[in-house]
Amino acid sequence: MGNVKRKLGVLTTTGILAAMPAFGTTAHAEETPDFPLNEIDAEEAEGEYYVPSSVDNIQWGDLPNRESQAVESIQSGETVTFDTVSHEGLLEDQGRDPVEYFSQHGIEEDQVLEEAKEITGSNIEHDFEDHVPHVVTGPVEVEGAQPGDVLKVEVMSLTPRVPYGVISNRHYKGAFPDEFPENEGPQEGASAENPELYNNVSTFTPIEQRNGEWMAESPGEDVYFPIDPFMGLMGVASDTDEYVNSVPPK
Secondary structure: OEEEEEEEOOOOOOOEEEEOOOOEOOOOOOOOOOOOOOOOOHHHOOOOEEEOOOHHHEEEOOOOEOOOOOOEEEOOOOEEEEEEOOOOOOOHHHOOOHHHHHHOOOOOHHHOOHHHHHHHOOOOOOOOOOOOOOEEEEEEEEOOOOOOOOOOEEEEEEEOOOOEEEEEEOOOOOOOOOOOOOOOOOOOOOOOOOHHHHOOEEEEEEEEEEOOEEEEEEOOOOEEEEOOOOOEEEEOOEOOOOOOOOOOOO
């Protein structure tokens, strides 16, 4: 759920895409940004281009392929600020209603990203069993790109958009898909209307700045640990017209 400024260097590809947890534009380390950092004015974005995670700019549950339409077109070497949205709080096993889900953890509606509300309230088809979870922003076309050229991306900055995240453990997913969570697994009737029947485990995790460093809190345990932002998904649209799964390495 965030924006990220990326410098596009030796870019000679058909597209670039990005999906990421709750991170956004640059802020000084000693200052806590105002939350939520929803859509920013395009003229105020750090990059030469600004790509918000609006419904028209994202895919939910798959990656772009050669049939995908670019949401922006740039020249090699230009910079782009992307907003990104996490799937946590949006998925069917969490009720597909981020306002309701996060309200259970004391989050007011104005601290839930507008894009999260719009995505879950849209007619975008997303099936928890058949689709992967990721919300992917893009693709962006690099003008003049040719097959076989090299894509180089330099990440300039990352900043949280909301003061929280979610750590989840889901059946049949992750590093130990057949071992965790340690319960009997999904029950009949599991759905967005009955998310508890999935028997998945999601832990709401507030974040805050402590001594100039972003830290996450393990609720109820007085345990803090540093967060380590990562790039989520970033790469070139696949040369296929078939469904592209976002889970395997690309």
